[in-house]
Amino acid sequence: MTIPRPAAVVVLAAGEGTRMRSATPKVLHEIGGRSLVGHVLTTARALSPQRLAVVVRHERAAVTDHVLTLDPEVLIVDQDDVPGTGRAVQVALEALDGAGELTGSVVVLAGDVPLLDVGTISQLLVAHHADVNAVTVLTTVVADPTGYGRVLREAGTGDVLAVVEERDADHVQRAVDEINTSVYVFDADVLRRALTRLDRSNAQGELYLTDVLALARADGGHVRALRTEDVLSVEGVNDRVQLARLGAELNRRTVEDWMRAGVTVVDPATTWVDVDVDLAADVTLLPGTQLHGATSVATGARIGPDTTLTNVEVGEGATIVRTHGSDAVIGAGASVGPFAYLRPGTILGERGKIGTFVETKNATIGRGSKVPHLSYVGDAEIGVETNIGAASVTVNYDGVHKHRTVIGSYARTGADNMFVAPVQVGDGAYTGAGSVIRRDVPAGALAVSQGSQRNVEGWVERSRPGTPAAEASARARSAGSSDPGTTHETENDR
Numbered sequence: 001m002t003i004p005r006p007a008a009v010v011v012l013a014a015g016e017g018t019r020m021r022s023a024t025p026k027v028l029h030e031i032g033g034r035s036l037v038g039h040v041l042t043t044a045r046a047l048s049p050q051r052l053a054v055v056v057r058h059e060r061a062a063v064t065d066h067v068l069t070l071d072p073e074v075l076i077v078d079q080d081d082v083p084g085t086g087r088a089v090q091v092a093l094e095a096l097d098g099a100g101e102l103t104g105s106v107v108v109l110a111g112d113v114p115l116l117d118v119g120t121i122s123q124l125l126v127a128h129h130a131d132v133n134a135v136t137v138l139t140t141v142v143a144d145p146t147g148y149g150r151v152l153r154e155a156g157t158g159d160v161l162a163v164v165e166e167r168d169a170d171h172v173q174r175a176v177d178e179i180n181t182s183v184y185v186f187d188a189d190v191l192r193r194a195l196t197r198l199d200r201s202n203a204q205g206e207l208y209l210t211d212v213l214a215l216a217r218a219d220g221g222h223v224r225a226l227r228t229e230d231v232l233s234v235e236g237v238n239d240r241v242q243l244a245r246l247g248a249e250l251n252r253r254t255v256e257d258w259m260r261a262g263v264t265v266v267d268p269a270t271t272w273v274d275v276d277v278d279l280a281a282d283v284t285l286l287p288g289t290q291l292h293g294a295t296s297v298a299t300g301a302r303i304g305p306d307t308t309l310t311n312v313e314v315g316e317g318a319t320i321v322r323t324h325g326s327d328a329v330i331g332a333g334a335s336v337g338p339f340a341y342l343r344p345g346t347i348l349g350e351r352g353k354i355g356t357f358v359e360t361k362n363a364t365i366g367r368g369s370k371v372p373h374l375s376y377v378g379d380a381e382i383g384v385e386t387n388i389g390a391a392s393v394t395v396n397y398d399g400v401h402k403h404r405t406v407i408g409s410y411a412r413t414g415a416d417n418m419f420v421a422p423v424q425v426g427d428g429a430y431t432g433a434g435s436v437i438r439r440d441v442p443a444g445a446l447a448v449s450q451g452s453q454r455n456v457e458g459w460v461e462r463s464r465p466g467t468p469a470a471e472a473s474a475r476a477r478s479a480g481s482s483d484p485g486t487t488h489e490t491e492n493d494r
């Protein structure tokens, strides 16, 4: 089935969105990692229209910037202070005709209906052309039609007579539960002629786009409706309750699509996947996992439980447990977490490890290298097959500037090391536990920085008399223990 290519798509986004109670324009609120208008633009583009226009007015600058960032080819059209959807389409058509009069079909979409899919609009276009309609409107039946325009049909043919707005409707009309979704295909000539005849003699004093339907019919055109059963796909966002509901529904659909594509999702209800995320077959997502932005996960990888990744590339067979990460690359077979924090610029090589209570930032950790426990690695480069001892820190900040730590390949650094950057540790070098590495360590050297240990015999009993430590010390001495680290409890103790 070939989908007729529309001459233009017009996206209406001039409305105010007062019920969001937000400093952010309504159409810029996000679900699934994409703005509401971003969803509509993606769908609009998929129809390959010759021209694409977005009508703006409220919060013009913010909406315009956002739309042009997403799609620089969009024609931005300003609505003036004449209110109504009819006015919005009037100014859009004028602007579109400015580049040569449109012929063919014009699709109108609302900027706040994020779940509308390409398939449904394609069906609308196919029906419009097959039936040679003047107007084809997408409708649906809802349990509570309050607030919507009601679709009045001719008995027998089922053709649309008119759409009447709630506030202009009589009791009989209000009882109709088939509503206008504000998604239409118009023949461009029909639309142009009808738009000139709109007036504001209605309850809201607006120019209604819906009046075009009755006018087109009066001119002898066919006005028909396509009814969708998928009510949520045509629901507009008016407040944050709807935003959350449609966000959850979008996620449900996204996660379901990934499961059908071969991804195991143990708990779909607590797994959130943005629309731009890419998952391979045989990825496993455990409960409480959120994947955002341009995150991609290769086959065999296991993510979660309780992991949030934003713009992270995860390699084949990697394991990421209880981790928070962004703008990072995790190599194939690598292991991360539990309780890891990957900040931007983290690159972990194949089979590498970023372990428990480890934070990384701007750090390249080579193939097979491990940072297993309680460490901070920032502004650093670690070669291949190196092991970093527990509780180590790259001391990258001197209070004014950030400096780099470079550690070579096959190195073994001791526990509790401070690498005071800028500093370099050569290939195969070792460092002793508790070292503060302030100077470069040559390849193959052992660096030991701490002073040698001094035991001050009897210090506790002299300086801390009467404390439990002093008493334990006295008992140990009188027992004549040869092992100074062991206490010898007797039956009388405690």
Ligand code: UD1
Residues within 6 Å of the ligand: 012, 013, 014, 015, 016, 055, 079, 082, 083, 084, 085, 086, 087, 088, 110, 111, 112, 147, 148, 149, 150, 163, 165, 179, 180, 181, 182, 207, 208, 209, 210, 236
């Ligand atoms: C409109 C329809 C109604 C339909 C309902 C579906 C009209 C007269 N009524 O109602 O039949 O059931 O949508 O949600 O068309 N907009 C502009 N400029 C304006 C006014 C609105 O661009 O001057 C945009 C809004 O940003 C929104 C869309 O048009 O994206 C719909 O406007 P909205 O006010 O939500 O719909 P209603 O007029 O209430």
Ligand code: MG
Residues within 6 Å of the ligand: none
């Ligand atoms: Mg309105």
